[in-house]
Amino acid sequence: MANPPVCRIMDYGKFRYEEAQKAKESRKKSTNVSVKEVKFKPKIGRGDFDTKVRKIDQFIHEGHKVKVTMQFRGREMAHPELGSKILDDVLGVVGDYVKVETQARLEGRNMSMVLSPDKKALDPPKIPKSDDRSRGNTDSATDSAPADSPSTEVLTDEPAPIDVDAAIDPAAVEADVTESVDAVPAAATPAAAEPS
Numbered sequence: 001m002a003n004p005p006v007c008r009i010m011d012y013g014k015f016r017y018e019e020a021q022k023a024k025e026s027r028k029k030s031t032n033v034s035v036k037e038v039k040f041k042p043k044i045g046r047g048d049f050d051t052k053v054r055k056i057d058q059f060i061h062e063g064h065k066v067k068v069t070m071q072f073r074g075r076e077m078a079h080p081e082l083g084s085k086i087l088d089d090v091l092g093v094v095g096d097y098v099k100v101e102t103q104a105r106l107e108g109r110n111m112s113m114v115l116s117p118d119k120k121a122l123d124p125p126k127i128p129k130s131d132d133r134s135r136g137n138t139d140s141a142t143d144s145a146p147a148d149s150p151s152t153e154v155l156t157d158e159p160a161p162i163d164v165d166a167a168i169d170p171a172a173v174e175a176d177v178t179e180s181v182d183a184v185p186a187a188a189t190p191a192a193a194e195p196s
Contacts (some may be wrong), residue, residue: 033063038055038059040071068090070087070112072110083111100115
């Protein structure tokens with residue numbers, strides 16, 4: 001509403017392109033949280049259980065919520081404690097980095113609970129890994145210790161090399177051989193055996 005009016009001369013195509021790029025960036029930064037569902041049954045085997053728990057772990061680390069559903073069929077409805085035990089086992093495995101949004105409750109033939117990622121537990125503080133020593137990044141106190149200290153001794157699976165000339169005494173070996181030959185009974189030698 002200024003007098004004289006203020007106008008900006010610009011390329012309208014370029015302006016539309018820049019606005020589209022800004023909108024695309026804002027959509028990319030927004031997190032799209034969805035609810036994934038993983039179904040269990042009371043008679044699930046150990047291998048299938050481990051596979052499904054790994055999948056739940058993957059979904060949680062991707063930032064999704066997970067609905068864990070226990071499906072009962074037929075006479076399995078008489079034993080809902082079996083289903084709640086399996087859901088407790090799932091929570092025991094992934095419970096360190098999830099929050100239980102909805103506790104396990106029976107709804108018709110299904111028992112379900114909803115897990116969401118715990119942001120504080122998923123992003124632990126950066127701690128140097130212990131395998132940094134194998135990469136050559138050694139900065140601990142053991143490097144400043146004397147070389148003859150027993151704590152810095154490197155143990156390997158390979159035996160230490162043996163000096164053959166120093167380890168074997170020829171006279172002792174010859175004495176052992178003659179003793180073992182003399183100890184053989186005469187009946188055991190082929191010459192002393194009777195002809196049949």
